[in-house]
Amino acid sequence: MDDDHRPEAGQSQPGSLGEAKEARINAEAIVRTIGQPLLVLNGGLIVRIANPAFHKLFQTTPETTLGRPIYQLGNAQWDIPELRRLLDGVLTQDAKIDDYQIEHRFEQIGERIMLLNASRVDRPGGRTPLVLLAISDVTDLERSRFELEGRKEFAEKIVDATREALLVLGWDLRVQKANEAFYRSFEVDPAETEGRMVYELGNGQWDIPRLRELLEKVLPQEQTFDDYEVEHDFERIGQRSMLLNARRIDHLQLILLAIRDITEQKKAAARQTVLMSELQHRVNNILANVRSISMQTRQHSSTIEEFTEAFDGRIGALARTQDLLTRRPEGDISLRAIAARELEARGAREGEDFSLSGPQLAFPPSAAQAIGLTFHELGTNAAKYGALAGPPGRIELSWRIDRAAAGDVIIRWRETGVQLHGPPRKKGFGSRIIEQSLPYMLGGSSKMIFHSDGLECVIQFPLPGREARD
Amino acid sequence: METSLQGLKVLVVEDEYLVAADMERMLNALGAVVVGPVAHLERAQELARHESIGGAILDVDLRGEAVYPLADELLARGVPVILATGLDVAVVPESYGQLPRLQKPFDDLTLQSAAERVFTRA
Numbered sequence: 001m002d003d004d005h006r007p008e009a010g011q012s013q014p015g016s017l018g019e020a021k022e023a024r025i026n027a028e029a030i031v032r033t034i035g036q037p038l039l040v041l042n043g044g045l046i047v048r049i050a051n052p053a054f055h056k057l058f059q060t061t062p063e064t065t066l067g068r069p070i071y072q073l074g075n076a077q078w079d080i081p082e083l084r085r086l087l088d089g090v091l092t093q094d095a096k097i098d099d100y101q102i103e104h105r106f107e108q109i110g111e112r113i114m115l116l117n118a119s120r121v122d123r124p125g126g127r128t129p130l131v132l133l134a135i136s137d138v139t140d141l142e143r144s145r146f147e148l149e150g151r152k153e154f155a156e157k158i159v160d161a162t163r164e165a166l167l168v169l170g171w172d173l174r175v176q177k178a179n180e181a182f183y184r185s186f187e188v189d190p191a192e193t194e195g196r197m198v199y200e201l202g203n204g205q206w207d208i209p210r211l212r213e214l215l216e217k218v219l220p221q222e223q224t225f226d227d228y229e230v231e232h233d234f235e236r237i238g239q240r241s242m243l244l245n246a247r248r249i250d251h252l253q254l255i256l257l258a259i260r261d262i263t264e265q266k267k268a269a270a271r272q273t274v275l276m277s278e279l280q281h282r283v284n285n286i287l288a289n290v291r292s293i294s295m296q297t298r299q300h301s302s303t304i305e306e307f308t309e310a311f312d313g314r315i316g317a318l319a320r321t322q323d324l325l326t327r328r329p330e331g332d333i334s335l336r337a338i339a340a341r342e343l344e345a346r347g348a349r350e351g352e353d354f355s356l357s358g359p360q361l362a363f364p365p366s367a368a369q370a371i372g373l374t375f376h377e378l379g380t381n382a383a384k385y386g387a388l389a390g391p392p393g394r395i396e397l398s399w400r401i402d403r404a405a406a407g408d409v410i411i412r413w414r415e416t417g418v419q420l421h422g423p424p425r426k427k428g429f430g431s432r433i434i435e436q437s438l439p440y441m442l443g444g445s446s447k448m449i450f451h452s453d454g455l456e457c458v459i460q461f462p463l464p465g466r467e468a469r470d
Numbered sequence: 471m472e473t474s475l476q477g478l479k480v481l482v483v484e485d486e487y488l489v490a491a492d493m494e495r496m497l498n499a500l501g502a503v504v505v506g507p508v509a510h511l512e513r514a515q516e517l518a519r520h521e522s523i524g525g526a527i528l529d530v531d532l533r534g535e536a537v538y539p540l541a542d543e544l545l546a547r548g549v550p551v552i553l554a555t556g557l558d559v560a561v562v563p564e565s566y567g568q569l570p571r572l573q574k575p576f577d578d579l580t581l582q583s584a585a586e587r588v589f590t591r592a
Binding site for chain 2: 373
C-alpha cells in the first residue's frame, strides 16, 4: 500500500461516506468485469488496479503488477518514450489520449499494435489524481486490414494489367471501375463511364438485349456465365463480335464483366477459310492441267523418252508460272516477268539471245499460265529448230496494245538468224498450245508465219478483265 | 472404242484450254462428237441453239460468269447436263445441287461412267 491509498481507506468508515464507498465498489466491479484491458494508475503512475483482461492479454498476475510503477512492469516493457510523454501530458495538463496507436515489442507477447485511451480522474480533497489507461490490442485487426488493403490493391492491379476489357459493376449494374483495356477498346474515358449504368455507357451502345438478359436473368441464377458471344454495332468502333464472361462476387456485391473482342480473330478465321478454298481450287486446277498435259503429250509422243522430255518441260513451265503467282498471291503477273523466266530457264540471255520490249502489262493467274505455256512451247521449238539452236539466232519478243483493234494485246515473237525451209511437216501438241490456248481462253487469234530467216508468231487477244474462278 | 456414246453430240463448255482439250480427247475416244469446246457463255449458248445436242458437260464458272443460264436452257430442252467443277460443293447453288457433277480433276473412266449414266438414260 502506498500513502496515497490511506486516506481512501478512511472513506470506508461507516457514516456519510458510505455512498462514496459504494460508488467505488461499483467502479471496481465494472473495471474487473470489462473485457478491455484497463489500468488505474495513481499520480506517481503506480498501478493501483489492473483488471483480469489486462492480465490475460499481457500474461501477468496481480502480484507482479499491483503497487509497481507502470514503467517497471514486465521487465520495463512499458517504458516506452512515447507513453512517458503521453502520460505526462495527461497528468500535468489533463490531456486526453484518444485512440493513440503504438507499435511495440512486448517481452511476453511479441510485436503488438495497441490503441491507447487515457484520461485523468481528479479527486476531491487535494489528493493526487488518478489516471485511467485503457488498452486495446488491435494487432489482428490491423494485420487483417493491411492484408485486405493488399488484396484490394492486388485485385485492382490485376484489373488494370489485364489486356481484356474489364468492367466492375455493382449489383445495381452501375460501373464501379473499368480498366485501361476497356477505355482503349471502346474509345471512352473514365468520366463518361464510372458511376453510370452499364446500359447508358457511350450513348447507350451497351444497351444490348442479349447483355440485358445475361446480366438480369442468367447471372442472378447462375453466379457466372462464360463465353457468350455477342454481335453488336457500336457507335464509335462499328460492328464487333465479343465474348462475354461474368462472375458474381457475392461478398462484395459486385459483378466482374470481362469483354473479349474477337472481331479480328473471326475475320482472320473467315479469311483463312476463303484462302483455303482458294488454294484447294488452285490445286485442283493445276492437277487438271497436269492430267491434260500428260494425256495430250502421250498422244503426241512416239517413245517414252520423247514423252518424258516434253512432259517434264511443260510441268516446268507450269511450275515457273506458279512460282510467280505465289510471289504475287493477290496481284497479276507481268508479261515481261513470264517471258524472261521462260526464256532464261533454258539458258537464253536477254540482250544476247533475246530482247523484250513492250508496255507494262499484267495478267490474272489462268491467263498467265497460258502465256507461260505458250512461251514455253515457242522456246522449245526455237531450241530444237530455231533461234535458240545456235548463233546467230535471236528472238525479238515484243508486245503492244493496239488502239485500232479495240485495245487488243498483240504479242509478236520473231526469230531471226535461222534458215527455215517452210513449216514443219507434223504439228504436235506444242503447236496446238501456241496456236490455240490463248485464243481459246481469251478470244482472239494466233498466226504462225515461217519466214526464210525464222519463225514469226503473232498472237492477238482482248486484254482480260475479271479472272475466271474455275 | 465402241461405246453407248457412239455418235452422240456432246457440248463441252470449259474456259481452261488444257482441260477442254483433254475432255475433247476423252470424248473423241469414246466415240462421241464434241460440240465446241467453247470457253464463253454467250458463244456456248449460240452453239447450243443451233445444234441438236445429246448431252452437255458444263464448267460451272466461266471466267467469273456462271454457266447456269445455259444449264437452264438445256434442261428445258431435255438435254442432260453434267456440271464440271473445281470448286467445293458448297459453291454450287442449291437448285443445281441435284445435277450430276464431275469434280476436277477427273480421269477418262470417271468421265465415261458419268457420261454413259447421264447421257444414255433415255
